[in-house]
Amino acid sequence: MDENFNSLLQRYEDFISSNQNGYFDVEELEMLADYYMWEGMTAESSRTLDLGIKMHPQSELLQLKLARLYSSMGKKDKALEILDRSSDRSYDLKTMLLKGDLLVSLNRFTDADAIFAKAMQNDEFNLDEISLDIAYIYICAEAYDRALRYLQAGLQYNPNNIDLLFEIAYCYEETLQYDACIQMLNHILDLQPYSSEAWFNLGQIYYAMGNYPKAIEAYDYVIVIDEKDELGWLQRGHTYFQLEEFDKALEDYAVYLELTEYPSYALVHIGECYEKKGQFDKALSIYEQALQLDENNIEAYTGIAVCYLETNAFEKSIEYSKKALKIDPELCEAWVYLAEAYVNLDKFDDAIDAYETSLHIDENQPDTWIALGSVFFELERLEEARDAYLKAYELNENAENVQLLLSVVFFKLNNISESLYFLNEAIKRNNTATESFFEMCPEALSLFEKIIGNTQQETKSTEE
Numbered sequence: 001m002d003e004n005f006n007s008l009l010q011r012y013e014d015f016i017s018s019n020q021n022g023y024f025d026v027e028e029l030e031m032l033a034d035y036y037m038w039e040g041m042t043a044e045s046s047r048t049l050d051l052g053i054k055m056h057p058q059s060e061l062l063q064l065k066l067a068r069l070y071s072s073m074g075k076k077d078k079a080l081e082i083l084d085r086s087s088d089r090s091y092d093l094k095t096m097l098l099k100g101d102l103l104v105s106l107n108r109f110t111d112a113d114a115i116f117a118k119a120m121q122n123d124e125f126n127l128d129e130i131s132l133d134i135a136y137i138y139i140c141a142e143a144y145d146r147a148l149r150y151l152q153a154g155l156q157y158n159p160n161n162i163d164l165l166f167e168i169a170y171c172y173e174e175t176l177q178y179d180a181c182i183q184m185l186n187h188i189l190d191l192q193p194y195s196s197e198a199w200f201n202l203g204q205i206y207y208a209m210g211n212y213p214k215a216i217e218a219y220d221y222v223i224v225i226d227e228k229d230e231l232g233w234l235q236r237g238h239t240y241f242q243l244e245e246f247d248k249a250l251e252d253y254a255v256y257l258e259l260t261e262y263p264s265y266a267l268v269h270i271g272e273c274y275e276k277k278g279q280f281d282k283a284l285s286i287y288e289q290a291l292q293l294d295e296n297n298i299e300a301y302t303g304i305a306v307c308y309l310e311t312n313a314f315e316k317s318i319e320y321s322k323k324a325l326k327i328d329p330e331l332c333e334a335w336v337y338l339a340e341a342y343v344n345l346d347k348f349d350d351a352i353d354a355y356e357t358s359l360h361i362d363e364n365q366p367d368t369w370i371a372l373g374s375v376f377f378e379l380e381r382l383e384e385a386r387d388a389y390l391k392a393y394e395l396n397e398n399a400e401n402v403q404l405l406l407s408v409v410f411f412k413l414n415n416i417s418e419s420l421y422f423l424n425e426a427i428k429r430n431n432t433a434t435e436s437f438f439e440m441c442p443e444a445l446s447l448f449e450k451i452i453g454n455t456q457q458e459t460k461s462t463e464e
Contacts, residue, residue: 128158144171196225230259246273264294280307314341332358366392366399
């Protein structure tokens, strides 16, 4: 601070502490408010501006500065109230965008559009850049359709504005318009063929669509353009993993391990590859390395728990699932792994508690509902088994074997019509369902033959 400002600051603070009369012009009050804001003293900055407005009630400069301060403090209504009192003629572009942002944050989109329309009418500004600023406001509010409208308007002024094109692609991605997103990214690549960002985003879209070969092609370009692009190596590794090409995934994860600042994270992915290859000792060793680097690596704990499950070391699996849950008690999959270990130890009450805890955290787990139902079935708690299977069916009627299990449990509950209905549904999906059903319910064979025979006899009588 220079000597003149030190003198001003001392005079102002003496004035505040003594409650004496004094005078400060607009420029001095603005400097003081900026100083307090810079120092992180927002309350002092606010008080300075409040004082300034009392001294200079006609100063729109101080009012606008206070509105910006309130906005930064999250006091949206107060900021908007000040701007509503100000003359629109005093608004510069920054203030227009501020008011529009405040209106958007309060879901007053129509009022915001009216402000933005005025900004877009000013030929002194770069209108493609203004449209981008407005679009950012709507993107932050997740109003992607409105953002797209401004982005597309901006293209009319500058069709080759790369930032606009990227944001359009982003909006298409967020609204799951993947084909349109791919088209936009390819347009960007026509303009900038060596844009690793565009190639990477293209890979991400193909990955989200499950088109893994096309995703790999895109990530290939990322790595060719910049062989040290760690995310390119990581995502290509993930893609090979999805294709169950685990050796190729391991190669990419190894490169990522060399490049990344987060080796513990990379080691987890390497460990998971060995786990999927059935090399559980190797996987355990890698997961332990990850824990040596980061003792709170929850994925390493769950990975170890899975390895011990697969090798029938159920007590050890429980130990590591509990370590993961100590870090994150809301981790659904750790509760499921814990339950599976309890099931294998015939600790069914503990298994039920663990399954139900996982489902309480996230009920949208059809496979977990099926597993819980099967525990109930094993304990001959048939109505609870039925309810669990029905919940799984409600979430995903194509969940593995859910129709067959419902057919079995309804039969055990003497609800033959429902049992037949779900058996027919199971047969439509798997022609071996009948055989599986009678293996689980051998007593049903004579009954169902009788029902089928009666049905055929009734049909014959009707025809005669």
